[in-house]
Amino acid sequence: MLPRLGLVDDRYLPPTSRIAAALADETGNPQFWASLGDTLVAWALGLAIAVGAGVLAGIVIGSIPVLRNLTASTVEFLRPIPSVALIPLAVLLYGTDIGSTLMLVCYAAFWQVFVQVLYGVADVDPVAYETARSFRFSAWARIRHVLWPTALPYVFTGVRLAASVALVLAITAELVIGAPGLGKEIAVAQASEAVPTMYALIVVTGILGVLINLLARTGERRLLAWHQSVRGEVAT
Amino acid sequence: GTSSDSGSSGDSGGVDKVKVGVIPIIDVAPIYLGQQKGFFKNRNIELTMESGQGGAAIVPGVVSGQFQFGFSNFTSLMIAQTKNVPIKTVAAGVASTGEQGKDFGAVVVTKDSPIKTAADLVGKKVSVNTLKNIGDTVTRESVRKAGGDGANVNFVEMPFPNMQAALEKGDVDAAWVVEPQLSTIKAAGGREVASTFVDAADDLTVAAYFTSTKLLADDADLVKRFTEAVNESLAYADANPEEVRTVLSTYTKIDAALGAKLVLPKWPTQINEPSVQTLAKLGEGDGIFSGTPDLEKLLP
Amino acid sequence: MLEVKGLRKVYRSGSREVEALRDLTFTVDNGDMVCLVGPSGCGKTTLLRCISGLLDPTGGDVRVNGKAVDGPPPGMAVVFQEYGRSLFPWMSVRDNVELPLKQKKVARSRRRELVDEALDAVGLTGTESAYPWQLSGGMQQRVAIARAVAYEPQTLLMDEPFAAVDAQTRADLEDLVRSLWKRLNVTILFVTHDIDESVYLGQRVVMLSSSPTVVQDELIIDLPAERDQLHTRADPRFVELRTRVYEQIQLAKKAAR
Amino acid sequence: MLEVKGLRKVYRSGSREVEALRDLTFTVDNGDMVCLVGPSGCGKTTLLRCISGLLDPTGGDVRVNGKAVDGPPPGMAVVFQEYGRSLFPWMSVRDNVELPLKQKKVARSRRRELVDEALDAVGLTGTESAYPWQLSGGMQQRVAIARAVAYEPQTLLMDEPFAAVDAQTRADLEDLVRSLWKRLNVTILFVTHDIDESVYLGQRVVMLSSSPTVVQDELIIDLPAERDQLHTRADPRFVELRTRVYEQIQLAKKAAR
Amino acid sequence: MKRVLYVVALPAVLFGAWFVLSDNSESFYSPPLRDILTAFGDTWSADRLRADVVPSLLRLFAGYLLAAVIGVALGVAIGLNRRLRATVEPVLEFFRAIPPPVLVPVIMLFAGIGDGMKVIVIVFGCIWPILLNTVEGVRAVDSVVLDTARAYGVTGPARLTKVILPSAGPQIAAGLRQALSIAIILMVISEMFAASNGLGFTIVQFQRSFAIPEMWSGIILLGLLGFVLSLLFRLAEQRALRWYEGLRAAQRQG
Ligand SMILES: Nc1ncnc2c1ncn2[C@@H]1O[C@H](COP(=O)(O)OP(=O)(O)OP(=O)(O)O)[C@@H](O)[C@H]1O
Ligand SMILES: Nc1ncnc2c1ncn2[C@@H]1O[C@H](COP(=O)(O)OP(=O)(O)OP(=O)(O)O)[C@@H](O)[C@H]1O
Ligand SMILES: [Mg+2]
């Protein structure tokens, strides 16, 4: 898939070989690894917080109709506010450390999970839910044993979406604010006319994305063996 | 703490930790060089550079106390000033070389472009990195000086690195660029039609280091030491261009070949007040400011 | 004691309005086994869902042991007509049966025992670790029955629980329900569309009319308490009773036409 | 003509392996009506899904009119055991019945006619615009039957199609299927767990053993072609035949234990 | 009536709290809400709306619709075909992980700096939730439903429009909904580059020129825009998924 990038070749879109060379160069650079580390930390931390908060809020709000109705308008109001527009606020609160990146990552990734969970909770099979009710499952047990498994496929989609949005935002924030990380390296490369290096770094972000998805898919196959979508692929 | 929770003061062993918000471009080479040379350490300042994209990102950092100092072009600083953002410059940042055709910022066109002089830019599309900022002001002035109608130029915003491609594809008719893109474009056959900083004012001071008025009030001594250190760095950089070219590779990714060809700016230690006044007037004329910048308040 | 008084349920959705139950009144004493028969679509499932507190009636009253029902009452188990969807596809058969017991805080060892017994009783030993969707329709239905049986409820509501199993298994399950009833003194309300089954199982059969639904007739089954598949079904009294029920249902359907 | 030869099906998923069908061989001539009985979980549904080309067998052959089956053959209709899930919840009852006809490119007016007739035949006139989930279990099952009936198939596979309807409706539907069969000369393979039903309906009854499944026995039903609920069921030959089937199934189950 | 109350209650409380709490704010970057509201009135005149908001909206719609069409089409193809999924997924994940702001320069190379570029940026960013949800939704179609369709010869386009899409509908809707707000975000981001008008451009311009109340008013306008669009979306969704809402509500209401 890399050659595809090389299809249109110009000084601005250097051929794969030069990108690869630049990539090799970068891997020898401790600064690169430090930046990669910074980005990954911001990403993982932000994602963890966002997923935790998103799932919690999604289940609580999704399963209580009054809350759902009450918050719907506010959610729709807050959601499209671009994280980018929050940059001044983030800088104000956290300066250019990891804190601002984290805040932006959390904000953007949260909605991805939250909305998916809302839809997942709405998808509970009424008969299954009534079965649980008739056996007088406690509220917690209903969530744990009925709501959660039903919502799980949605959660997975949400997490996969959030994972890449988090990565996108981590890098964008670094790019725009200049917090340490891959994004900053890209910005510096861009400003320095180091075109192959820039693409090498972009490729790195892409590869990160692929790895992250791989991880999510593996988890999904483990946890969703019972689900229709996985079932069909496992059984005869 | 005097100014913030994360940064300065805390006289731990008499050393002040100072964060400076900079844009990782050639203009700030002196401060990196000065750091290397120990000009700051000598004055009990432990320096960390934080990069930000342009004044809009750095000014808030300085105002909120995340950075103690920042680097920004004068137009941005004056815009902030007209909005009563509490900041004050503390040292000169970078200045034009003052030589036609040999400055670090210019308007360029492709080799075979019909545009010969700045006057031909009238009615044309010119790219700048930021709209309503220093780029358009100085370009308009170049057009005016060449006898054209400065108000009648169409500016388009795009990042510097994209300008060469846009120019060659014909998306824009001309591009206002600074180094290192300027050298790259020229090397590819691009032609310079106006040295805009030179046209705008004699020895224009383009940018400056600044701080918040709060820090100035709280810790005047630190500001004083910082100013001294910066001035020493500026002077050193101005005198040792080769060392400047070397230090570039430590904080940018400019490769050595390109680094050797770059036109370096001037780094005087004094802010050229008349040139800033001219810049202010030009900006006001072009409607960039909402009021008249109060240079008294802004300049040290 | 289970009391249903003047129960009425109207489904409304958009412009469509269906009066599923018009006016139902009957009682089931504690420890009774009552069978409910009625034409398809007459509202049996609706009635069961109202009794189990899963559905709010439009009018009338449901009381369990004197307490108005406004949610599933304790100690009640339901076997749903939609057995397939009432099993949790993300759990193995064992977990499906065990989960309600966990909720009831039954000790682990006792749980194990109950689950094994129940699965054995419905003939499903050996499928504990399979997922419900790996089972045949009849097996799924038996899992649902096992779940209710293992729960050891005081009240058991069953909605056509043997619809998907073969004749022989059905007979076995009928005997299972009767022995459970006798052993634990459970109150059972049993919906079926098999007239013979209703007579064989019940102490009483309640017949519902077709929509709009009222109680068409009630019949005391005065067969001996000891019943078995061979003799009871051959008993002339049995034949007589089943004919009575059959006639009533015919009547109910005719009235509707 | 429907030929099943040496059919074998093993379900594999992870470490679990179930031999649902071991070795099945039988044929159904065009225009025949064959009933299939067997204990719960013996593989009747699996067999039907193999015949309809929805499932690839592990071994053996299925041929419809001499052509090996490798996908649903044209002109075949299936009534699924999981009637609830086989209806499309996003379509009204009418649309559910009509969709296959549209696919068959039946003209609009004829479609209308067929749908109305089929819904009327199963007693569902008046529910055309309801969604399936607004119907009772029995009604849903009848929608599934109406869909197959309206399709006017040459081959009709039915998997316990009357499990959820009451006795009276069931009798009506049995007669509906017989009249359809006679009128259109359809080939019908009918899975049921009701022994009486299998004898009443079929020209032949195929009995399956319990797992691992083979054909246990076949029985020609030599009752007159004109059957009716009252007289046929009272016929001594009917009673004799049903006893035969019953015994075989007993045997099948015993063998398994 | 009750519904209106639901819609306005919480926002009213939040705005009220903001108003009161920020009233004495000295902070340069978080001015009192009073000032922001004043700025809102002054800033978003009819002319401004026409000059900046309308072009933004046009780009937004173009990008969103394009993303919806491509996302659903591609999603169905990928969801239905296991082999295709195995080959295409890594490539998609690769592109999904690349931040749109980084890609803008690359996209500019192909699409220039006009509206086309901005629309592509929007498509590129907001296609992912649609695509992913469609894939998952299609994969999760009930097997009995699929069997029924096959058995009755419901194949080809009818299978798609009558079976697969409706069944995956709820999940596709989830994706479309998420994409909507991402599209708005990307509209802003795309207007940060090579733009000379548009809502995003204006907000960034305010931010750069330290017109903080105006910038906040722009953010509020964005929020309002998102709210109105999602309201429209909700209406459309309710129409398209009537069966689903009914199905779930009917058995839940009791
Ligand atoms: N998807 C599957 N995966 C694994 N095993 C399966 C699957 N489907 C069916 N089986 C197994 O195959 C066997 C036969 O199942 P099938 O559904 O064909 O039985 P059946 O004769 O239709 O039973 P019933 O009368 O109860 O519906 C059962 O033991 C069942 O557990
Ligand atoms: N969710 C619903 N929305 C609208 N109408 C409904 C709903 N559920 C049931 N009904 C209607 O209520 C009536 C009674 O349905 P119910 O399921 O109680 O019948 P039943 O006696 O259980 O029938 P069966 O024996 O066929 O299962 C039917 O006419 C049905 O159409
Ligand atoms: Mg029912």
Ligand SMILES: [Mg+2]
């Ligand atoms: Mg079956």
